[in-house]
Amino acid sequence: MHNPASQLQPASPAVPPAVSARGLGLTFETNDGPVQALADVDLTINKGEFVSFIGPSGCGKTTFLRVIADLEQPTQGAISVNGMSPQQARERRAYGYVFQAAALYPWRTIENNVALPLEIMGFSAADKRARIARTLDLVNLTGFKKKFPWQLSGGMQQRASIARALSFDADLLLMDEPFGALDEIVRDHLNQQLLELWERTSKTICFVTHSIPEAVYLSTRIVVMSPRPGRVTDVIESDLPRDRPLDIRETPAFLAIAARVRDGLRAGHSYDE
């Protein structure tokens, strides 16, 4: 497979891919019998990529992200994260996870929320201060560090939760519909900021969304998934330039990719009733 990350980081055999899944499947045992959330997923995500997962609800995109994060255990196949098992990767704090909700602790100020993973991972006080200052600056929240979460808007809360996920410098960022609950104007703004951040930090980002424009705008690669059972139906490489102003979304190149994503979703029967 063509590797779009090669211009960032020379691919060498010594660098394992950020995520590599082979024949991955996951079956939940529920009261109504087994439910196959994921079936036969083969996917390699190289370091420095921005990969979006798109599909209707129930297609297993969140489940796949949770398997990478060792929050769910696969029942078939194999998966490695940075060349390790997901559990080893989690124990080495290899990734930062951004949930659908900001999940800030209401009793902690913004800066103390960002400090939470640093406290748990045992960073020194000076290092902690420096990292809080740097990541809050990265998400433009420096002036709000003494505020409590409820004093911030939803978009700012989500930015704080991104700062929290970035603070300990994991080079993999897993984001599960982080902007799903926000209005479109805030969402545009955060999408732009996220691209800038990815550009500056050269992290690997796995991004779950159900918005086609969002997926096309952000990604170097779009993974189209379909439900029952959750599986990958198409992987679309984006040839958009790295520098993406918001109005790139009206260009023919952008619309062509969006149309391919839509076709991919239709081929996976995602539009069936």
Next chain:
Amino acid sequence: MRARGDGRVLPVAIILLAILAIWYVGTYAMNAPFQRDLDRRGGVTRSSTDFFIATMTQPKPTLPAPHQVATNVFENTFLRKITSNRSLVYHAGVTLASTLLGFAIGTALGILIAVGIVHFVSLDRSLMPWLIASQTIPILALAPMIIVVLAAVNLTGLLPKALISTYLSFFPVAVGMVKGLRSPDLINLDLMRTYHASGAQTFWKLRLPASVPFLFASMKVAIAASLVGAIVGELPTGAVAGIGAKLLAGSYYSQTIDMFAALIAGSVVALLLVTAVDLASRVVQRRMGARTA
């Protein structure tokens, strides 16, 4: 604060006046038969005004009048040395000491039980029915047994009485804290897992802070229960001091005014205790970023 107080003064005053009116009517109705009997035997004839006043000023009335109780409370609170056996402050202090000690032990025990229940499945399954059963035993039956058993192992004085308060106060704290420690959302627990946080870290940084509002709510119930426990603990145990002892002595000698005064003292202590917990709750929760309502 001021706006809220202003809106409340009038309704509270109206209710208070209504209670006083009903109380005075009750006083007359309850005391009149005895007064009539007394006058008949003494051969006294009174005008109806004089008779009414007599029912309000009996030394050992069936139901004391509000002003009699108020005078008694005032005299025994402000006009006596607090070391005096007649001082309500002295008796309230004795009860308060065992209430606070029992409440402290009860709260600690309740938290400990809750932590155990949340962290060990076996305790979750085995302990809860016993806790509930423990609260169905009448404390009045249990209190003398606790005193006697502890006296047999040479434990006397403040602690046995306090343990009766403990017995009543640990339960609401345990139940509230189990709920509080389990209150964090799955998403917050998942977050701790992504950080590879230890169980202790998850407890101190997530479960415990999340349970604080639950702790204060149950402490408010527990401190009132502690006071009841302390008073009840003084009743059947031959205590010589305390609000319970005062109540019991009053009932032996038909000193109904003293009994009512002791009851009032008890409610004032209860009010102060609950208010103190409420204040502590506001201060703590404000520091933990709670919205100022």
